[in-house]
Amino acid sequence: MKIDHDSLKKIAHLARLEIKPEEETALLKSMDSVLTWMDQLNEIDTEGVEPLTHIMDEVNNWREDVAVNSLDRKDALHNAPSKNDSYIMVPKVIE
DSSP states (O other): OOOOHHHHHHHHHHTTOOOOHHHHHHHHHHHHHHHHHHHHHHTSOOTTOOOOSOSSOOOOOOOOOOOOOOSOHHHHHHTOSSBOSSSBOOOOOOO
């Protein structure tokens, strides 16, 4: 598949790109090389090859989601910019 100037302008319009006239030749060459490479990939026989969802076979070690009090009230209030004896004070956001 070849990309011509009209196709390049249409693609640029759809992608909301502004292409300067001096950049057109380089972009056409670059897009043509990508499409040539894609054509080469399409020639490869992939019959019987399982599709991948991830490149790596690694699996996450998920921890159990258990609620735990990791800070006591005193430690949690220690660095709060505005607080009273028991709570962090925040500006009112609802009228």
